[in-house]
Amino acid sequence: MPRRTPVPVTGEIASPVQDGYAYVELNDAAxxxxxxxxxxxxxxxxxxxxSYAVMMVSPSAVEDFVIGFSLSSAVVDSxxxxxxxxxxxxxxxxxxxxxxxxRAFWALKQHRRQLSGTSGCGLCGVAALEQALPQLASLPPSPLPPAEHLNDLRTRIASVQSLARHSGALHAALFVxxxxxxxxxREDIGRHNALDKLIGGLRRQGRDARQGFVVVTSRCSLELIHKAVRSEFATLVSLSAPTSLTVRWAREHRLNLIHLPHHSAPRVYSPTC
Known part of the structure; x- marks a missing residue:
């Protein structure tokens, strides 16, 4: 069940306001x-x-990221x-x-590994193959979201990505x-970081992750499937096409997986039609 009492957080970090960085255009006008x-x-x-992990992150919603990372990496069960x-x-x-x-600390010490995170694949530093391809419990079947909830979704996402609107270079994970x-x-330089922040934000608010769906603006990597299944999401929508492996894992674990192309109708890859 979602936690109703917020996790105590001390010293929450607000991202400082940045001045603009000067540049010169590489053309005749300069x-x-x-x-x-x-x-x-x-x-x-x-x-x-x-010490467990060092990750490169965007310094916003750090506490949400820590909670989401702890849950989606199976450091804690709840x-x-x-x-x-x-x-x-x-x-x-x-x-x-x-x-x-x-209990969680004992389990962490038993399976401790040094994990060096990046803003890329998100699996860097995972030494054991079973950690890259873990055993996950399948989800209960869930209905697909109404098609009209995907209408103009790309435009609506752009309107709420406040950090990316000013700086670019940021992925987003969103809850509809x-x-x-x-x-x-939630936004971050790393796509898996953004999803962890969203997971943490939902948990801190006591939201039921199955009462809606999650959207990622990035490539739908296998690790995002892991995080979605562990967090018991019903549906994951990706703005980028999934790989064949992510589709197989989504189908195996009964995670609804939808790709939202730029110029065509949404494509449901899981469940099979």
């Missing part, structure tokens, strides 16, 4: 201008005093096992000291509720 660029920093995650999060910033580096339950409205948006 026009000058200023651009706002996406911020990036290193985030070290420490569980009960043990948000109730996260007792406290303390976030600190030192220049371009962030640190999150996370207190988790004894049962009325078809975008009710939550």
């Amino acid at each position: 026009a000058e201008g200023n651009a706002t660029l996406a911020e990036e920093c290193a985030l070290a995650i420490v569980y009960n005093g043990i 948000v109730e096992e996260i007792y406290d999060i303390r976030v600190q910033r030192n220049g371009d580096a962030l640190s999150a000291d996370v207190q988790i339950s004894n 509720d049962q009325a078809g409205d975008i009710s939550l948006c």
Whole structure:
């Protein structure tokens, strides 16, 4: 069940307002201008005093990311096992000291690995093949969202991506509720980071992830399927075409998977028609 009591968070980090960065256009006119660029920093995650991961992230909704990462990486089984999060910033580096339950900490020590995160595939640093291709419980079947909830979705997404609108270079993960409205948006330089932030945001708000659907603006990689299944989403919509492997995993685990092309109707890959 979703957690109703928020996880205590100390020292939440707000992204500082950036001045524009000067540039010169590479043409005969050599026009000058200023651009706002996406911020990036290193985030070290420490569980009960043990360093676990270093990720490159956008420094917004950091606490949501920590919760979502902890759940989607199976460090904890539920948000109730996260007792406290303390976030600190030192220049371009962030640190999150996370207190988790004894059960989760024991399991973490048994399966501990050094994970070096990137804003790319999201699997870098995973040493064991079984961690890249984990055993996951299948979801209960769920109906597909109404087709009209996908109408003009790309345009609606662009209107709520506030960070990307100013700087670009950011992926988004969004939650569309049962009325078809975008009710939550999280952005990050990494597509898997954005989804973790969304997972954490939904959990902190006590939202039922099955009462709506999730949208990712990025390539639909296998790790996003892992996170969606572990978070018990009913439907994942991707703006980029899925790979054959992601389709097979979505079908095997009964995750509804929809691709929303630029200029044609939505394509339902899972369940099979």
